[in-house]
Amino acid sequence: MNVTVNGRTRHYRTITFDSHTNQVMLIEQRLLPHTFKVIGTKDFRATAQAITDMVVRGAGAIGATAAYGLAQGALAFPGQEMKKFRKHIQGVYETLKEARPTAVDPVNAMNQVLRHMEQGENVGEQQALALAAAEEFANEDARHCEAIGKHGSKLIKNGSRVLTHCNAGWLAFVDIGTATAPMYAAQQEGRKFHVFCDETRPRCQGATLTAWELAQQKVSHQVIADNAAGFLFWRGEIDLAIVGSDRVLGRTGEVTNKIGTYTKAVLAKRHGVPFYVASPLSTIDWNLKSGRDIPIEERSESEVLGAWGIDATGKRQYVRVANQSSGARNPGFDVTPPDLITGIITPMGIFKPKDLWKNRHKLGGA
Ligand code: MRU
Numbered sequence: 001m002n003v004t005v006n007g008r009t010r011h012y013r014t015i016t017f018d019s020h021t022n023q024v025m026l027i028e029q030r031l032l033p034h035t036f037k038v039i040g041t042k043d044f045r046a047t048a049q050a051i052t053d054m055v056v057r058g059a060g061a062i063g064a065t066a067a068y069g070l071a072q073g074a075l076a077f078p079g080q081e082m083k084k085f086r087k088h089i090q091g092v093y094e095t096l097k098e099a100r101p102t103a104v105d106p107v108n109a110m111n112q113v114l115r116h117m118e119q120g121e122n123v124g125e126q127q128a129l130a131l132a133a134a135e136e137f138a139n140e141d142a143r144h145c146e147a148i149g150k151h152g153s154k155l156i157k158n159g160s161r162v163l164t165h166c167n168a169g170w171l172a173f174v175d176i177g178t179a180t181a182p183m184y185a186a187q188q189e190g191r192k193f194h195v196f197c198d199e200t201r202p203r204c205q206g207a208t209l210t211a212w213e214l215a216q217q218k219v220s221h222q223v224i225a226d227n228a229a230g231f232l233f234w235r236g237e238i239d240l241a242i243v244g245s246d247r248v249l250g251r252t253g254e255v256t257n258k259i260g261t262y263t264k265a266v267l268a269k270r271h272g273v274p275f276y277v278a279s280p281l282s283t284i285d286w287n288l289k290s291g292r293d294i295p296i297e298e299r300s301e302s303e304v305l306g307a308w309g310i311d312a313t314g315k316r317q318y319v320r321v322a323n324q325s326s327g328a329r330n331p332g333f334d335v336t337p338p339d340l341i342t343g344i345i346t347p348m349g350i351f352k353p354k355d356l357w358k359n360r361h362k363l364g365g366a
Helices: 044-052 059-075 082-097 105-117 123-155 181-188 205-216 226-234 261-270
Strands: 002-005 008-011 015-018 023-027 038-041 161-164 194-198 221-224 240-243 247-249 255-258 275-278 306-310 316-320 333-336 343-346 349-351
Touching: 002 205, 015 059, 015 123, 023 044, 023 059, 038 044, 044 059, 044 082, 059 082, 059 105, 059 123, 082 105, 082 123, 105 123, 123 181, 123 240, 123 275, 123 343, 123 349, 194 205, 194 226, 205 221, 221 226, 226 261, 240 261, 255 261, 261 275, 261 333
Parallel strands: 161 194, 161 240, 194 221, 240 275, 275 343
Antiparallel strands: 002 008, 015 023, 023 038, 247 255, 255 333, 306 316, 343 349
16 A cells, blocks of 8 residues: 655555565554554564564464565575475474464465475475465465455445454555455545544554554544444444454354454444454465364463553653553454354455355365
8 A cells, every 4th residue: 555654655565575685574563653664574583573573463464474484484594405494494384383373374374385385396496486475475465455345345335434443454464454445445436434443452453553544545534442332333323344354264154353353243233233354365264163273362461551652752662551560361362253244355255154164165265
């Protein structure tokens, strides 16, 4: 998407690869919305650390980062011996996989890269194939988001008031985003609508990232406290909810997304408001049989007990909010059951969650 910084507008992808320096180039999302900066990770361990530390975050974005990280690790291998190379690749894969467990995109993306690499007969060929496959994953991610926009834009009418949660915008992908794709497409088609961004405590991806994106794209929006959505539903001020996903279970239609999504889905059902999940194919998990088997990341207590912002000098600061002696519980994601979801907006069209499995061949499932 286009970003305007200091009056200059340029198109950016969230993640790119610099093959001259073997670095994965990432927008430093922890500094947004205050500072726009692109950084490079110098090796695959630094790439994995950037995923863990949420320099880059969002399902598709960490998928593409893991794909590039695997290629980066492959390209850094110095020898020619295939046995040692395979062992090295396994280590790179495991390091990147463990960086964040809930989203399935990194695993799906790296498996795609590995499948391509297998076609190479020696180290050099496999290294080249790894990078080509990572580039293809990133390009496909952008194409999928564009297709989600085409299918989802009809849901947004002139005057619609749309609720979204967390950030499933272009920062969470390579470009365009998923939950935001129908919004950007509806905007291009000339419709006027308004977006409520849940602030999304504890990391505030809605208040910082989604609000920044929508402001950059000149989409009418307001940030609301997470607790305000129920009141707005009750007053009839929300017509539609669209959220992203970190893992959609193809077998059951359950959806894992940022903590608080389930609450919003319950509220939408209670008030008869359609609740949609936008998701690329790389977010579908065709293996797990129950939402209870999804590894839900438990994050640091400090995220709940305090908050990050900038001080008067523009320096990024953490401030303690909660009582000093109190601890916290911080599950990063929740699971929304299929009966609360009106439809899953995919690049192939909109599906009822329960219909994913019977459409698995169309949706890239085995
Ligand atoms: O913890 P994050 O910020 O990486 O969480 C991911 C999310 O932003 C959301 O859950 C999002 O809706 C799905 S990612 C497209």
